[in-house]
Amino acid sequence: MKIKMQLALAFFFILITQTAFATTKPIxxxxxxxLTLKNNTMLRSLKQEITKAKAFKVQADGTLLPSLNASA
Incomplete structure (x- = not known):
């Protein structure tokens, strides 16, 4: 009886997975x-790091420029 139940569950599982895979659209x-590039979290994180590094570079370049202070 237990084997029949396991076989029935296995058959049901195979049937469900085949149906699920049959409805997928090939790309x-x-x-x-x-899709990989859009959904890649590591790539998104690296892009943010690059943006942050560029902002720090602009800030560092600003310290090299002369400054002018005026007081009355």
Whole structure:
């Protein structure tokens, strides 16, 4: 009886997974790369680090320029 239940569950699982995979839309390589780049959290984090580094560079370059103070 236990084996019949396991076989029934296995059959049901296979049936469900086959149905789920049958409804997926195939994509081409360009769409796959685009989705990967859009959803990659590491890449997004690195882009933020680059933006932050550029801001620090602008700030550091500003300290090299002469400053003018005027007081009355």
């Amino acid at each position: 081409d390589i360009h769409e796959a790369i685009e």
